[in-house]
Amino acid sequence: MTNPLPYRPHNHHACVSSAMEEAQALCQSSGTRLTRLRAQVLELIWQSHRPLGAYDILAVLNEQGRKAAPPTVYRTLDFLQSMGLVHRIASLNAFIGCTQPSHSHSGYFLICEHCQNVLELPADGIRQAIHREAAEQAFSVRESTVEIAGTCPACRQTQPSKSP
Amino acid sequence: MTNPLPYRPHNHHACVSSAMEEAQALCQSSGTRLTRLRAQVLELIWQSHRPLGAYDILAVLNEQGRKAAPPTVYRTLDFLQSMGLVHRIASLNAFIGCTQPSHSHSGYFLICEHCQNVLELPADGIRQAIHREAAEQAFSVRESTVEIAGTCPACRQTQPSKSP
DNA sequence: CGGATGAATGTTATAGTGTTGCATTATCAT
DNA sequence: ATGATAATGCAACACTATAACATTCATCCG
Numbered sequence: 514m515t516n517p518l519p520y521r522p523h524n525h526h527a528c529v530s531s532a533m534e535e536a537q538a539l540c541q542s543s544g545t546r547l548t549r550l551r552a553q554v555l556e557l558i559w560q561s562h563r564p565l566g567a568y569d570i571l572a573v574l575n576e577q578g579r580k581a582a583p584p585t586v587y588r589t590l591d592f593l594q595s596m597g598l599v600h601r602i603a604s605l606n607a608f609i610g611c612t613q614p615s616h617s618h619s620g621y622f623l624i625c626e627h628c629q630n631v632l633e634l635p636a637d638g639i640r641q642a643i644h645r646e647a648a649e650q651a652f653s654v655r656e657s658t659v660e661i662a663g664t665c666p667a668c669r670q671t672q673p674s675k676s677p
Numbered sequence: 678m679t680n681p682l683p684y685r686p687h688n689h690h691a692c693v694s695s696a697m698e699e700a701q702a703l704c705q706s707s708g709t710r711l712t713r714l715r716a717q718v719l720e721l722i723w724q725s726h727r728p729l730g731a732y733d734i735l736a737v738l739n740e741q742g743r744k745a746a747p748p749t750v751y752r753t754l755d756f757l758q759s760m761g762l763v764h765r766i767a768s769l770n771a772f773i774g775c776t777q778p779s780h781s782h783s784g785y786f787l788i789c790e791h792c793q794n795v796l797e798l799p800a801d802g803i804r805q806a807i808h809r810e811a812a813e814q815a816f817s818v819r820e821s822t823v824e825i826a827g828t829c830p831a832c833r834q835t836q837p838s839k840s841p
Numbered sequence: 842c843g844g845a846t847g848a849a850t851g852t853t854a855t856a857g858t859g860t861t862g863c864a865t866t867a868t869c870a871t
Numbered sequence: 872a873t874g875a876t877a878a879t880g881c882a883a884c885a886c887t888a889t890a891a892c893a894t895t896c897a898t899c900c901g
Contacts, residue, residue, distance in 0.1 A: 546868085548878070567858070582881060587859065589879095603767040604822050606858060606887095623816045634810055642806035643825060646798055651830035652787045658768050660822040661807055666815035710897085712849070731887070746852065751888065753850095770858095770887060 529559045532610060536598050539614055545596065553577070554589045555610070558599055563629040564607030602631070604660045609633070619657045625665035632665070693723045696774060700762050703778055709760065717741070718753045719774070722763055727793040728771030766795070768824045773797070783821045789829035796829070 536555055540547040547555075557573055558565055567586045574581040590608055593599040599608050600620035611620065612633045621636035639659055647654045700719055704711040711719075721737055722729055731750045738745040754772055757763040763772050764784040775784065776797045785800035803823055811818045 546877080548867095550879075580880070582879095583859070584861085584881080585879065592878095603824070621810075623811060623814060625816075626819065632814060632816070634814075636806075636810055638806040638810055639803065642800075642802040643823070646785075646800055646802055647787060647825060647827070650787060650796060650798075651833075652789075652796075652825070653828045653833055654825055655790065655827040657826070658822065658824040659807070660767070661811060661816070661818055662821070663811070663819040664817045669815075669817060710848085712896095714850075744851070746850095747888070748852085748890085749850065756849095 525560075529556065532559045532614075535614060536596070539596060539598070543596070545592075550579070550585070551589055551592060553579075554586070555593055555598055558593075558608055559610040562609075562631065564602050564605050564609045564624075564631055566605075566607045570608075600633070602660055603658055604662065619659070621659040622661060623665070624660060624662045625668055626662050627664055627668035627671075630665060689724075693720065696723045696778075699778060700760070703760060703762070707760070709756075714743070714749070715753055715756060717743075718750070719757055719762055722757075722772055723774040726773075726795065728766050728769050728773045728788075728795055730769075730771045734772075764797070766824055767822055768826065783823070785823040786825065787829070788824060788826045789832055790826050791828055791832035791835075794829060 533552065533556060536552070537547055553574065554570055557570055567583065567590060570590075571581055571583060571586045574586070590599065590601070594601060594608075597614045597616075597618075598611055600611050600622075601608050602620075602622060602624070605624070609620075609622075609631050613635070619640075621634040621639055623632040623634060625631070636659065640657070643657050643659075644654060697716065697720060700716070701711055717738065718734055721734055731747065731754060734754075735745055735747060735750045738750070754763065754765070758765060758772075761778045761780075761782075762775055764775050764786075765772050766784075766786060766788070769788070773786075773795050777799070783804075785798040785803055787796040787798060789795070800823065804821070807821050807823075808818060
């Protein structure tokens with residue numbers, strides 16, 4: 514029904530393993546530990562290019578034989594977020610792997626409402642616009658949430674129109 | 678402790694009543710009904726320039742003698758949102774009055790993490806940047822969520838620095 | 842007026858999301 | 872090894888939101 518891969522085609526296996534390697538390196542250099550649980554959760558998230566809910570992750574962990582309860586998942590997600598390895602998408606109550614974990618940044622997302630794929634944007638233009646508008650209000654920005662819902666190019670072709 | 682008024686000073690009573698009048702007019706012209714309950718909820722929201730949770734609203738309604746349960750509040754909020762009279766702030770699970778109900782638009786918000794006041798921006802610059810970046814990805818935008826958390830000018834003066 | 846109709850609200854129950862607090866286990870440096 | 876610290880297990884709970892059905896309210900038409 515919906516495509517498990519992002520609409521921008523790529524080698525998914527390579528994409529996951531390179532993300533895992535990058536995560537490992539990041540944790541080493543920061544003196545934190547990418548434990549088995551954390552790696553497991555990160556990999557789950559990366560295997561899906563669409564956002565996963567905390568309870569989705571929980572269910573998979575339990576299928577995999579680990580006895581996990583909600584706090585386990587949320588703590589793990591907190592860690593991964595603090596490392597910049599995953600982002601939380603507030604409008605979906607869900608989590609997605611960060612494509613640029615090395616750079617500290619807020620996430621800017623294009624969310625397809627048809628196939629649920631999410632594309633993370635570098636979004637320098639948006640960031641600049643935000644800081645410009647904030648500056649006009651003398652507001653100092655800590656973090657910005659930008660979540661753009663709509664239709665990705667692939668789905669627009671498949672479902673070209675909804676007009677009556 | 679925290680200031681119940683927005684950091685941009687204004688005549689709050691007038692601001693609330695003009696919002697209520699505008700809401701009344703909007704509903705009349707669209708053939709919908711601004712019932713007592715709906716007006717009550719909208720006024721509650723407007724009286725606070727900070728976002729209110731659905732259960733905050735519920736509590737006040739019950740204090741005011743109405744026997745309300747969650748669906749009552751959520752349905753009312755759905756109506757007010759569909760009229761563009763209030764916005765939901767996803768990152769806070771809370772609701773705030775819309776300052777431009779006549780224009781259809783997404784909300785762009787500056788959220789002060791210290792005093793909880795929220796300022797809604799017209800944000801043409803941000804909107805343009807979003808559409809430009811989306812267009813580059815051939816993504817068609819339906820709705821965008823922009824929620825900028827940080828410190829408002831008033832709070833920056835009060836709590837000038839958190840650096841050690 | 843009075844009944845029919847549809848919109849709005851009341852009511853009960855439940856689903857979904859996230860947190861607190863404390864017990865236990867694993868890891869690491871001495 | 873041992874003691875300190877980080878990570879995970881576990882139980883209970885708080886907060887946010889929706890489903891399904893019953894009742895009340897407003898309006899329109901005869």
